[in-house]
Amino acid sequence: xxFLDNSGDIILDAVLTDTGxxxxxxxxxxxxxxxxxxxxDEINYKLFDGTATTGEQDLQIxxxxxLEAFSNNTSGMxxxxxxxxxxxxxxxxxxxxxxxxxxxTGPTSNDYNTWLCAVDAETQGYTSxxxxxxxxxxxxxxxxxxxxxxxVGVLTGFQGAGPYIMVDQGIDSGEDGPSAVSAxxxxxxxxxxxxxxxxxxxxxxxxxxxxxxxxxFIDDDQIASYYLSQAVNTTFxxxxxxxxKPEASQQVIGGPRGSRLMFAIRASLxxxxxxxxxxxxxxxxxxxxxPNPAQTYFYIDSNIRVTGVTTGSRVDIPIRxxxxxxxx
Amino acid sequence: MATTFKNILSTDMAxxxxxxxxxxxxxxxxxxxxxxxxxxKYYAHGMFESVYDYPYLSSSANRIFDLxxxxxxxxxxxxxxxxxxxxxxxxxxxxxxxxxxxTGSIQEFDRDGDIVGGGEKMNACIFICYARLLTKDxxxxxxxxxxxxxxxxxxxTLGDYGAQTDYRVNSPAGEYGLxxxxxxxxxxxxxxxxLYYQAGIAVITASDGIWPNASQSAWIDTNxxxxxxxxxxNMWVDNNLxxxxxxxxxxxxxxxxxxxxxxxxxxxxxxxxxxxxxxDDASANPQSYITTIGLYSADNELLATAKLSxxxxxxxxxxxxxxxxxxx
Numbered sequence: 001x002x003f004l005d006n007s008g009d010i011i012l013d014a015v016l017t018d019t020g021x022x023x024x025x026x027x028x029x030x031x032x033x034x035x036x037x038x039x040x041d042e043i044n045y046k047l048f049d050g051t052a053t054t055g056e057q058d059l060q061i062x063x064x065x066x067l068e069a070f071s072n073n074t075s076g077m078x079x080x081x082x083x084x085x086x087x088x089x090x091x092x093x094x095x096x097x098x099x100x101x102x103x104x105t106g107p108t109s110n111d112y113n114t115w116l117c118a119v120d121a122e123t124q125g126y127t128s129x130x131x132x133x134x135x136x137x138x139x140x141x142x143x144x145x146x147x148x149x150x151x152v153g154v155l156t157g158f159q160g161a162g163p164y165i166m167v168d169q170g171i172d173s174g175e176d177g178p179s180a181v182s183a184x185x186x187x188x189x190x191x192x193x194x195x196x197x198x199x200x201x202x203x204x205x206x207x208x209x210x211x212x213x214x215x216x217f218i219d220d221d222q223i224a225s226y227y228l229s230q231a232v233n234t235t236f237x238x239x240x241x242x243x244x245k246p247e248a249s250q251q252v253i254g255g256p257r258g259s260r261l262m263f264a265i266r267a268s269l270x271x272x273x274x275x276x277x278x279x280x281x282x283x284x285x286x287x288x289x290x291p292n293p294a295q296t297y298f299y300i301d302s303n304i305r306v307t308g309v310t311t312g313s314r315v316d317i318p319i320r321x322x323x324x325x326x327x328x
Numbered sequence: 329m330a331t332t333f334k335n336i337l338s339t340d341m342a343x344x345x346x347x348x349x350x351x352x353x354x355x356x357x358x359x360x361x362x363x364x365x366x367x368x369k370y371y372a373h374g375m376f377e378s379v380y381d382y383p384y385l386s387s388s389a390n391r392i393f394d395l396x397x398x399x400x401x402x403x404x405x406x407x408x409x410x411x412x413x414x415x416x417x418x419x420x421x422x423x424x425x426x427x428x429x430x431t432g433s434i435q436e437f438d439r440d441g442d443i444v445g446g447g448e449k450m451n452a453c454i455f456i457c458y459a460r461l462l463t464k465d466x467x468x469x470x471x472x473x474x475x476x477x478x479x480x481x482x483x484x485t486l487g488d489y490g491a492q493t494d495y496r497v498n499s500p501a502g503e504y505g506l507x508x509x510x511x512x513x514x515x516x517x518x519x520x521x522x523l524y525y526q527a528g529i530a531v532i533t534a535s536d537g538i539w540p541n542a543s544q545s546a547w548i549d550t551n552x553x554x555x556x557x558x559x560x561x562n563m564w565v566d567n568n569l570x571x572x573x574x575x576x577x578x579x580x581x582x583x584x585x586x587x588x589x590x591x592x593x594x595x596x597x598x599x600x601x602x603x604x605x606x607x608d609d610a611s612a613n614p615q616s617y618i619t620t621i622g623l624y625s626a627d628n629e630l631l632a633t634a635k636l637s638x639x640x641x642x643x644x645x646x647x648x649x650x651x652x653x654x655x656x
Binding site: 012013016031032045058070077083085087091092094174188219309310 | 595
């Protein structure tokens, strides 16, 4: 996309997104605009110069060139503007991935510094008789035993419960900000989350693998959107147990804490049974080979995006889908 | 409750219809000369020829119109070259453009358009069928002129003079105007053809010798259809018309009131959780910078996006209305 001409009057460049065109083509009435949001994707607020004189503080921000509109519905409106009824003072809530709880520390322990998802029985080390598999990803990653999913951050994408992804919301203030014992205001409490992921690769399940989340819709790029609210999806969203408490050992939010989102993923049938997507979208990697034999795996790197529906803050969680290929 | 969306009320929407006109010049050098007829496509069936704006073997060439010739059964003679094809062309054109009478018989082109009143018919015609690329939704009434060499007299110009207020509606193909050789009103002289605005077809009589460099009898009993069409092309001097595109628009008025959209979920808006633009002053007004407007469905799918050519500051002291127009 090119930049918009900003040499004269302010102009507005409007386009339908690919999803908008798709819904219009369906002719089923699903193309109906009912709300709007404002975005500031191009703005770097760090350019705000608080030491400059009034009127010159945002000089660099105001001269930011703006790109033409993207027609891909997932490429635009990444950061939305927020309406708040009350002045929150100096602090706004954020969303952070929590890797400090036992079930979530795994990604910080493996060599890839990301969540790994074993997509089939062979890679997950699952057999109906309880025996080992050659391609067990956990064992191949290092000095681990079969079933050490938690230690090394391997999500059980084939079946069963295992490690899960945790996202905390709250005001991550420093020492001079509000403390963790303070309560977050109701206005800034996030009670609903939007989770977006590639539906070709995986689907969303609860952290204990007991519940499969209902997908809200899948767009033309196969991105599935799940809306989870604390009122309805109690197995996914809860109030942070550390809210109003000073404890910091298993928390990533330094100040007042809000809600907590927990979820796991299940690999798609396509990934479980075929290497087609791996060869098209991914590549292969080989594990170190010590102390267990080195194994080669197909992999696809993807992201899961978590957005707070109320506050608009978001976090992208990288994830690597792995499928055993052969012994190296 | 923090929000990122604002509903669009029914009073915030308006629909409009705009007619957009473009001027289309077709010079004689394109029709014959510049490209040494490499932009003329002939077909084995010989029923018409196509004129392109560039040698047609190039991928950047656009077909701009087709030329053909036909006559009615009264001029039929088995010995005429392409006698059946000329009859078929005439009957096809008259069926589409003039329709049938009460008995199901195809009506011939009535010279003055007064079918009920009878009168002279145009029983041999040149048909110029403009591509939709040029005419779009329709030709603008009163905008059409066609000039060609008039032998020793110089230039002859046909036009749909006065058609803004005087046109016919008794064709099954929509509205049509009468082509005259003189622009002097109110009596422009005898009509010499029809211009079908929605169909984008000019029908010019070949029966009364208005084509000075061609023999009318030769077109009937000596020339093929492409021979007649080539004669017309070689006489072509200039052709001008304006097309019409009917734009149906929905205008969405996106109102950001003083207390709305003053905060951002932009990743750079916060340092940890502290709002940068407040400059460590909790009572300071927040501000945000709008670059994008997203239009959403009820289920939060982005259906359209609009980009501003430069950032617009939003703070509690201002209120903004963005007028987003979507054309269909």
